[in-house]
Amino acid sequence: MKIAILGHGVVGRGVDRIVTERVEGVEVSRILELPDRLTDPRMTSNFQDIVDDPEISLVVECMGGIEPAHTFIMDALSAGKSVVTSNKAVVAEHFGEFVSQANFSHAGLYIEATCGGGIPWIASILKARRIDDISSISGIMNGTTNYIVDAMVREGADFDVVLAEAQRLGYAERDPSADIDGIDVRNKTIIASSVAFDTTCTGSIPVTGIRTLTKADLDLFESRGLSVKLLGRAVQGDGRYAAAVEPVAVPLRSLEANVPSNFNLCTLVGTTVGELKFYGQGAGSLPTGNAIVQDILDFSEGRVPHYDIDTPKQYDPTLLTSDYVIRTSSYVEDSEPYAEDFEFVGGDRAFLLRGITAEKAHEAFVNVLDQDPSSFMAAIARED
Amino acid sequence: MKIAILGHGVVGRGVDRIVTERVEGVEVSRILELPDRLTDPRMTSNFQDIVDDPEISLVVECMGGIEPAHTFIMDALSAGKSVVTSNKAVVAEHFGEFVSQANFSHAGLYIEATCGGGIPWIASILKARRIDDISSISGIMNGTTNYIVDAMVREGADFDVVLAEAQRLGYAERDPSADIDGIDVRNKTIIASSVAFDTTCTGSIPVTGIRTLTKADLDLFESRGLSVKLLGRAVQGDGRYAAAVEPVAVPLRSLEANVPSNFNLCTLVGTTVGELKFYGQGAGSLPTGNAIVQDILDFSEGRVPHYDIDTPKQYDPTLLTSDYVIRTSSYVEDSEPYAEDFEFVGGDRAFLLRGITAEKAHEAFVNVLDQDPSSFMAAIARED
Incomplete structure (x- = not known):
């Protein structure tokens, strides 16, 4: 299974490390970073490289902030890719929109890492x-x-x-x-x-x-x-x-x-x-990396969280x-x-x-x- | 999905109630009780009625004690039925035996309710x-x-x-x-x-x-x-x-x-x-009933807990x-x-x-x- 990580800061690097060292069968094949920080052959500064890659089934967003995170999450979901995110600001602001798009595209939205760090909250x-x-x-x-x-x-x-x-x-x-x-x-x-x-x-x-x-x-x-x-x-x-x-x-x-x-x-x-x-x-x-990897494992085991947001x-x-x-x-x-x-x-x-x-x-x-x-x-x- | 409950004491009754009131698609079709306590048409005092019933895929053991709980759990697992139990005494004593039989029979062993009541421990x-x-x-x-x-x-x-x-x-x-x-x-x-x-x-x-x-x-x-x-x-x-x-x-x-x-x-x-x-x-x-019903739901969703006990x-x-x-x-x-x-x-x-x-x-x-x-x-x- 191939996944992409958006953002290689402290959390993104933690996820990269835990996945590589402790998770079999999951490969971080692309990483989105700023043009002046492309230090790894997996890195690109063009999100389209990731969204157009049919082998990537899951996008892990660790950028933070509202934009471009909001656009990237919507684009990934629209392309039928599932999304794991630790970005509480963007999820708090766009939760309903993300859930609707995920349901429409039959993609999963995984948000464990937005709240409570390593706590399975x-x-x-x-x-x-x-x-x-x-x-x-x-x-x-x-x-x-x-x-x-x-x-x-x-x-x-x-x-x-x-x-x-x-x-x-x-x-x-x-x-x-x-x-x-x-x-x-x-x-x-x-x-x-x-x-x-x-x-x-x-x-x-x-x-x-x-x-x-x-x-x-x-x-x-x-x-x-x-x-x-x-x-x-x-x-x-x-x-x-x-x-x-x-x-x-x-x-x-x-x-x-x-x-x-x-x-x-x-x-x-x-x-x-x-x-x-x-x-x-x-x-x-x-701990935040752990929460993200738990979500990645849930995705790899076919567990899709279901949110009822329409009541x-x-x-x-x-x-x-x-x-x-x-x-x-x-x-x-x-x-x-x-x-x-x-x-x-x-x-x-x-x-x-x-x-x-x-x-x-x-x-x-x-x-x-x-x-x-x-x-x-x-x-x-x-x-x- | 049809399940059986062994023992209609406080916990067994709690499970019966939560399943009936709150869980769709699961029916408590048989209940094992003592011969002088058969107050419900679903009840039997003969465990063989349950183990021989091909429609029952899950047995919920709420009897407590070592025997006959141990024998009933082994018989159910041997018959390919999954088992949920709240019985810490019998699981502490026979954990290895239960896990081996469950793996051999491709059945699930669910033990959330043995520890910590309603805590997902x-x-x-x-x-x-x-x-x-x-x-x-x-x-x-x-x-x-x-x-x-x-x-x-x-x-x-x-x-x-x-x-x-x-x-x-x-x-x-x-x-x-x-x-x-x-x-x-x-x-x-x-x-x-x-x-x-x-x-x-x-x-x-x-x-x-x-x-x-x-x-x-x-x-x-x-x-x-x-x-x-x-x-x-x-x-x-x-x-x-x-x-x-x-x-x-x-x-x-x-x-x-x-x-x-x-x-x-x-x-x-x-x-x-x-x-x-x-x-x-x-x-x-x-709370204990809740833990048992969580296990029942995991079973109904095809989630089988995996225990590595051979290290x-x-x-x-x-x-x-x-x-x-x-x-x-x-x-x-x-x-x-x-x-x-x-x-x-x-x-x-x-x-x-x-x-x-x-x-x-x-x-x-x-x-x-x-x-x-x-x-x-x-x-x-x-x-x-």
Whole structure:
């Protein structure tokens, strides 16, 4: 079986290595790279060489970004080639389009590596879905931000110091916005909830990151038995769904609070199976490469993932409500004091907003940020 | 597709219900029950009625116990029928025999429900195994004992009180020995490590339970930042392997320490994927029923699990060493004091044995139990 890899960066090279060393019967026959990086006889800078090659049955996209990845994936699917991709941005934006084209062309679309690194997260959702309705999915789905918060807790260091350390170790990008502002988690939440809920979930969900988290915020929550994690969450019921990405204050004795370093922890709740959680490295060339090679093996064994995305479900933010704490030097309307006894540097105060939707909380927080850009907000997790 | 269920107890009824309500194209056409329990037209008390029925392609064994389960499974496989079983005792004892017969008859052997309840634990090992060598498996694999320890920690109650409560709630059997003495975890550890290590692991491994765990033991470990969990562990390297079941003192901030109630948490470590953990309900009719129905669906989709059990690997206890703490009113040879400042009721003392194998520790503990049957032993988990 011959396959092509688009992009020979860290992940593409990892896949090339794992396939060559550990997978019999699969040959990486072409690699798409930039014209000035053609260092291997298998390489070409012309995608048409790959899409026109009748021997190539599978295209592995490891380029990232929306274009040209979107066009290449559509062209490959249209040509009847199956596609494996680790590109969460393009799948979050074009999931419905890709699935429709894959179904039309009788090609497979394999997206395990878009979410949760080496964790078999999409496969587990699809597997649970064979029997159960899934009422919610949630999780720590970004290794960079978990690394930052974990190091802040363990080392007592502040955000900027730890971010710089993460960048030095290669756990954070030079421009860390996609991670720390929650965009990466939003993409993964949209993909995972679309698969879990049999619909194409909208990208317009409230997203709050952890850019303004301070050691003092963590201390406040810890004094109340809580730790802060950046979570993606999605719930459904009665043909409706809601989703959000935000910092959540979770009990210190929860599994989530104790996820170390750059690991991820993804949760689903199903009708008969109950709560399942999946833990593993959320990023890195080998875990992500492993997820891609699992997809390649599924393809080679004739296993085609089936996504039901045509069930019309309405986005209904009222399904997702929490209590929220906002720490700011400004003032929060309709709130009550959360911690009058707690002293923040600079005279900040913590305000509690009870039982509001993630949408309302996000709106309130955007207004507060306007007054004080260093403000921080977290939802408080319900104890089960 | 017609299938038969052997045993219409809690799990058998759960499977019957899930298949009937949620699985299209599969019919439970026969059920084996005792002669005085034939309450349904599908029921028979004669296994020959099932094995001779050419329309039945799959037999689901939910009886438990070694015989007649062992004979029925072998007869079904010999007749070319595939088998799904939740019976860990019979699979732990006869895994090699079942796999050989299944391969010879071109039948499938499906064992997801033997380990980890609703957790896709065996499937995850098989999946990781497609790419990686697995260097270790471990985990909390018994819901009853996790429930007991968790309740002791949360309620500050002692063992007997919590055990009685667990029995009242149906989380523990009237005779709880298989759970609290570690036999159930031993069976699951043997099955999981056989699948992970491509060999037939021996049942003769050191097994220590939690029957003598006291609140004071938990307090001692907690004062040192540790909690106690009953773990199954198995490691391999260089064609050798070792395994053990024993109480392990794990860091309070580990995921293991924070597994609540009757949940399980299973871990594997693979070459490229690294550490993966799987969490879910370890028992109960619906989660176990779910695991069985997942196997039924795999069978109906033509997915046959492949076990390599013919790689000869030597059992080598030196691969599994730890520091051990023994609390006793007796004396422990070759030990040093673990906690001279800690006062136990009745003048017990805690002794530390450094860097010994699980086998040696178990031997030492058996001698100590001879002198003081209320003694307790735990390994101390290495910090990674």
